[in-house]
Amino acid sequence: MSYKRILTIQDISCVGQCSLTVALPVLSACGVETAVLPSAVLSTHTAGFSGYTFRDLTEDMPKIKDHWIKENIKFDAVYTGYLGSTKQIEYVADIFRSTGKDNCIKIVDPAMADNGKLYPGFDLEFVKSMKNLCAEADYLVPNISEACYLTDTEFKTEYSRTYIDELLAKLTALGSKNIILTGVSYKEGKTGVVVYENGKYSYYEHDKISNGCHGTGDIYASAFAGSLLRGKSAYDSAKIAADYVVECIKTTQNTDESEEKHWYGAKFEPVLYKLIQALN
Numbered sequence: 378m379s380y381k382r383i384l385t386i387q388d389i390s391c392v393g394q395c396s397l398t399v400a401l402p403v404l405s406a407c408g409v410e411t412a413v414l415p416s417a418v419l420s421t422h423t424a425g426f427s428g429y430t431f432r433d434l435t436e437d438m439p440k441i442k443d444h445w446i447k448e449n450i451k452f453d454a455v456y457t458g459y460l461g462s463t464k465q466i467e468y469v470a471d472i473f474r475s476t477g478k479d480n481c482i483k484i485v486d487p488a489m490a491d492n493g494k495l496y497p498g499f500d501l502e503f504v505k506s507m508k509n510l511c512a513e514a515d516y517l518v519p520n521i522s523e524a525c526y527l528t529d530t531e532f533k534t535e536y537s538r539t540y541i542d543e544l545l546a547k548l549t550a551l552g553s554k555n556i557i558l559t560g561v562s563y564k565e566g567k568t569g570v571v572v573y574e575n576g577k578y579s580y581y582e583h584d585k586i587s588n589g590c591h592g593t594g595d596i597y598a599s600a601f602a603g604s605l606l607r608g609k610s611a612y613d614s615a616k617i618a619a620d621y622v623v624e625c626i627k628t629t630q631n632t633d634e635s636e637e638k639h640w641y642g643a644k645f646e647p648v649l650y651k652l653i654q655a656l657n
């Protein structure tokens with residue numbers, strides 16, 4: 378197995394099991410060296426907590442990048458998640474170009490929306506910039522809400538295959554090479570992932586065991602990126618990541634009566650071994 382180095386750019390939510398506190402352990406479990414570039418530091422994530430702190434690290438980004446260039450540090454892949462400002466998106470496109478090795482794999486999770494709504498703090502200006510970053514992506518990993526914002530499409534909770542096919546066509550028109558659209562459900566009790574890889578569509582369907590659990594988008598994108606770097610195809614990586622997220626949600630739901638309700642994230646740690654097994 379060749380040893381790969383990935384850079385992931387997303388925030389540190391100190392508490393909340395999302396972004397870097399998920400990406401770092403998940404990518405490490407996948408067996409890849411993981412470097413981080415924090416986009417912001419928040420006391421918690423923004424979904425359900427109030428009064429969180431937000432330290433924007435936009436201005437540190439070019440200085441960190443310049444140091445890496447000086448040290449000739451390069452990455453086999455760069456994977457972006459939650460970004461803290463519109464300006465950061467421009468910096469990230471530059472980081473792709475200046476710190477990526479030849480054939481660097483660029484994975485973009487346009488983490489900005491869920492359930493048809495933008496996360497607090499994001500606006501249409503941010504969405505516009507994110508469209509530009511999507512054009513650079515070798516692999517784009519949106520959920521349906523994000524796909525709708527990126528393509529100016531009305532968000533629907535019930536839809537046909539035509540709606541999803543149109544969404545994918547509009548996403549490819551943005552310039553992303555391959556697309557992994559998550560949370561696509563055609564049947565009651567089921568959900569899945571549509572994978573558009575090298576011009577071919579495939580669909581991986583699995584049981585739907587909850588109506589959403591915070592942080593699963595980050596777990597999904599991290600497991601997908603890790604699997605891809607381990608040499609799996611986009612379809613196999615999409616499947617491994619989906620199976621892992623299902624295990625995480627099941628573990629989260631199996632909360633003991635005596636425990637506090639675990640509403641803010643998914644318990645991904647106890648089942649990390651299953652992800653490792655799936656990759657070996």
Ligand code: PXL
Nearest residue numbers: 390395396422423424459592
């Ligand atoms: O899981 C996506 C995410 C990442 N980072 C922060 C968030 C969210 C979603 O709400 O608030 C800070």
